[in-house]
């Protein structure tokens with residue numbers, strides 16, 4: 451496979467010196483103002499995009515509505531064929547797109563490529579799904595009647611995404627929304643707009659080659675104000691929003707106020723329980739990658755370790771040792787484990803969180819701090835920190851989107867650890883490390899983890915596309931990706947058909963005229 455230098459990658463993806471802001475396929479509208487995309491890797495501006503105006507938004511929605519009439523009438527497997535071609539194009543462009551993700555967002559190159567792999571995987575899933583959009587048949591209580599469920603497309607699906615998975619989250623939504631017969635309008639994070647431009651260019655080319663109408667895939671750019679255009683718009687039946695709990699509470703209420711549907715994928719506060727019967731070698735890899743991978747900027751990043759008192763000191767020593775080996779630096783250099791956080795605001799939140807944890811009585815076990823000097827000019831490189839803390843601390847109850855790990859002890863039974871784990875408002879990902887079968891099963895039972903994702907002998911971070919992804923409580927309750935998550939992108943219709951010569955009413959009601 452060909453590998454690209456950074457400059458070639460940007461050129462290949464058509465993002466360098468890009469002036470467009472809004473796109474209805476291959477048609478770009480310039481928009482107003484500019485969002486400058488500055489890489490946290492070196493602090494340099496990569497390129498800028500225009501901001502979507504109200505008029506551009508209007509044109510986009512009208513074009514999407516027109517496209518929906520054609521797209522939703524195509525057989526689902528024919529839509530799957532377009533998704534298949536899109537997946538193949540991503541295979542060809544895995545290197546440059548992964549590189550752009552890494553450079554614009556700051557995650558390691560391995561993780562940038564991994565994100566594109568996730569896009570390819572969900573396209574494959576979507577292709578298969580396009581022949582499996584099954585409904586049930588149900589026995590009718592009336593003679594000579596049949597009943598069935600059908601699933602129909604909804605219309606325009608709006609996608610609002612976060613900066614940390616700038617391309618995968620879009621594809622989780624689009625691959626499903628498209629095979630289900632919907633058209634999509636995407637607002638990427640204003641912190642990573644160029645990966646959005648790149649993805650839109652890729653799908654637009656595939657659509658054009660297949661003579662498909664403009665508007666099946668649309669892109670709008672801007673901050674929350676552009677997001678609001680979609681959340682307030684009753685022509686948009688479904689809004690899928692990924693980001694902070696603060697955002698989700700606003701978006702959820704806005705969409706609900708017009709009785710629209712929403713899929714909310716919000717913040718987590720993910721814990722790993724480490725039993726005294728855990729394999730500490732596996733635990734170490736899972737805990738360290740979970741806490742420092744993507745510089746602690748995954749929704750599934752490990753925020754808390756809940757460790758049995760009998761093995762606490764031994765594991766903490768191992769963690770300190772592992773943290774001392776971490777190399778922090780340019781994520782495009784494969785020898786580095788930890789790249790930068792996204793921007794200066796994020797650095798400030800990280801510093802404030804450490805101060806707050808100390809003020810609440812936390813004990814710093816591995817010092818944090820901002821790195822300076824050669825290679826760290828962007829000011830966004832921070833040291834992963836470990837703080838001994840208590841679960842009830844205000845700061846521990848919040849998600850700080852940075853590499854800070856809170857550690858705490860539990861004693862006695864695993865139920866005590868589960869109570870600590872569940873004792874937060876969020877409910878995304880969770881894990882237990884144990885070789886004790888009873889503990890493992892209890893953890894997965896209804897009185898175990900209260901999260902959308904519960905793992906045994908695997909860290910909290912990352913998930914496969916085959917399962918439904920999402921979380922409970924303030925994480926929002928939405929599910930995306932695999933399993934039957936597709937049902938959220940369709941409307942269910944119950945059909946009853948009478949093939950007899952009389953009209954019996956349900957519940958035996960008599961009505962003669």
Ligand code: NAD
Nearest residue numbers: 611612613639673674677678693694697715716717718749
């Ligand atoms: P953010 O909430 O600041 O922004 C996310 C998106 O929402 C952006 O596109 C933003 O412009 C938009 N937005 C913000 N306010 C809005 C409003 N009022 N109306 C419409 N749109 C609005 O989040 P972020 O900093 O980009 O991402 C980090 C957060 O995302 C973390 O909390 C992380 O846990 C969460 N996240 C969750 C998942 C998941 O699947 N559960 C996945 C990735 C990230």
